[in-house]
Amino acid sequence: MVARHDLATDPELLDALLTVRRGTAFFGRKLNELPDSELNAPSLLDGWSKAHVIAHVGYNARALCRLLEWANTGVENPMYSSPVERNREIEFGATLNPTALRNLYEHSAIHLNVEWRDTPDEAWTQQVKTAQGRTVAASETIWMRTREIWIHAVDLDNGAGFEQIPENVLDRLLADITGMWKTRGQGSGILLRDIDTGTLYGEAEGAQEISGRLPDLAAWASGRPSSGLSANYGTVEPAPRWL
Secondary structure, three states, X not given: OOOOOOOOOOHHHHHHHHHHHHXXXXXXXXXXXXXXXXXXXXXXXXXXXXHXXXXXXXXXXXXXXXXXXXXXHOOOOXXXXXXXXXXXXXXXXXXXXXXXXHHHHHHXXXXXXXXXHOOOHHHOOOEEEOOOOOXXXXXXXXXXXXXXXXXXXXXXXXXXXXXXXXXXXXXHHHHHHHHHHHHHOOOOOEEEEEOOOOOEEEOOOOOEEEEEOHHHHHHHHOOOOOOOOEEOOOOOOOOOOOO
């Protein structure tokens, strides 16, 4: 999705917007390749069909629009009224007919892009609150959407893989995941090593070291199917919960 006349001027922010827009186009392409007959087939997420994934991605865009409206107006506008309502929304969306489901994704993605485009520099630093209760700058909505759109394109199980996700996204994703593990007291004793660059993620002292290529490490750490990983001792068990 191409941006027109972004009000933002910060080069790093504009680069981040370019990455998330590329992810939006990628997800849209994988969705368009899915025939209607496969929308109710299982996704890579336990208990969710592909329709659940599409509905979630659509409603997530709407939720992020609410945060941007909060940043632009100063009027508090939470992502969701409650976790229960969020889940109910997704379950309802998964029952939509194929045309309505595809429209939900397309229209919500366009709306979010317009909100980003029309957000001026001063609003990007305004504080908003995520569904998990974290207080963040409005600029964080870009990363929140980036990880959603790229990962869930893979979850559609329609030929996309983590190797198609940009390396800078995978790098930040692994830093995000291992940081979350540390905050929650999970994943202690796990060190991830990118065999191509030598980059390390996670706990370094007395750790089980899991090695592999960056896409395989990111797939494993985010709870998706992975291959090509090895451990310096023991076996590679399923990763700790992330979100």
